[in-house]
Amino acid sequence: MSILKNAIDSIALGLEDYEMSESDNRRIISSTRNIYAGILLLFKYKLASLSDEDTDEALIKEKVNPKIVDNKVLWIGKGKKTVDYQSIKDRFESLGITVEWKRINEINNYRNDTEHYFSVLEHKAVQGLISNSFIIIRDFISEQLQQDPKDLLGDESWATLVEINEVYEKEKEDCNSSIETLTFFSETILNALLSYSCSQCGSDLIYSNQRDIDATDADFVCKSCDAEYTYQDIIQSAIADYFQHEIYDAQKDGIDDYIVTDCPFCGGIYLYEEKVCAECGDSANHECDLDGEKIAPSELTDGNFCSYHAHIMSKDD
Ligand SMILES: [Zn+2]
Ligand SMILES: [Zn+2]
Numbered sequence: 001m002s003i004l005k006n007a008i009d010s011i012a013l014g015l016e017d018y019e020m021s022e023s024d025n026r027r028i029i030s031s032t033r034n035i036y037a038g039i040l041l042l043f044k045y046k047l048a049s050l051s052d053e054d055t056d057e058a059l060i061k062e063k064v065n066p067k068i069v070d071n072k073v074l075w076i077g078k079g080k081k082t083v084d085y086q087s088i089k090d091r092f093e094s095l096g097i098t099v100e101w102k103r104i105n106e107i108n109n110y111r112n113d114t115e116h117y118f119s120v121l122e123h124k125a126v127q128g129l130i131s132n133s134f135i136i137i138r139d140f141i142s143e144q145l146q147q148d149p150k151d152l153l154g155d156e157s158w159a160t161l162v163e164i165n166e167v168y169e170k171e172k173e174d175c176n177s178s179i180e181t182l183t184f185f186s187e188t189i190l191n192a193l194l195s196y197s198c199s200q201c202g203s204d205l206i207y208s209n210q211r212d213i214d215a216t217d218a219d220f221v222c223k224s225c226d227a228e229y230t231y232q233d234i235i236q237s238a239i240a241d242y243f244q245h246e247i248y249d250a251q252k253d254g255i256d257d258y259i260v261t262d263c264p265f266c267g268g269i270y271l272y273e274e275k276v277c278a279e280c281g282d283s284a285n286h287e288c289d290l291d292g293e294k295i296a297p298s299e300l301t302d303g304n305f306c307s308y309h310a311h312i313m314s315k316d317d
């Protein structure tokens, strides 16, 4: 089937772009585009193969219209426009096809960011994306298409994917273990730093040259583009990125109080659930001393009362 062939070709092209990007970093953008497109095509192939024969591949068409055939209603694909990312996701969910969407999101975000935000494009920075893609592609082919990924992708693509994945995993492990020797205010802050990606090139291969000191005093270096950051440079965006799904969901549900809020002591980023500020390490009072009520994230103060009672008391003075 041609969708499947296009998927495999697109992935192979992306890998070729990746290899060429070592000497020509303009190929980075086409590498990320091709690999991402290849993954979506694999997904579309699955939808096409699940569509009934006489429905004109309804499951991959953005538009479907009902038609009566032999006294039965059939949903027929209409037009040329095929499903986009969101519709693929919706249809997979409704068909019970599981995919690690968090990983796909990361791939998609990186692809999008390389085209719009990263000031430096580094060959090495694509490793993480390919490594993520490798896992998605391998699992999807074997679990959903019931084929052998090595056979389907061909020896060359397979070998490249495996190699990039191994190199990346090894380097990521080295980076992580350097950061894990540092002392953090909380485990969540450590995890946020471990998943942080360089704002210059997008690589998540971030390490520290220092060992066994307070994280707030440490420097962080990007292995891909050599950008250097202090703890203070990156903590804010590291935490915001780490909680982006929770924040997005809260906003979607119209909730104003997030699990991250402004620190009442330093104005930095405060982790409400963990009762600690990621920047100054201070902890606010989470229960108002006046009435024992739990204080909402946006009502935290640097004293013993919620902001409402703190306000009233200041008037009484
Ligand atoms: Zn970088
Ligand atoms: Zn603070």
Ligand SMILES: [Zn+2]
Residues within 6 Å of the ligand: 288, 289, 290, 291, 293, 305, 306, 307, 308, 309, 310
């Ligand atoms: Zn109160």
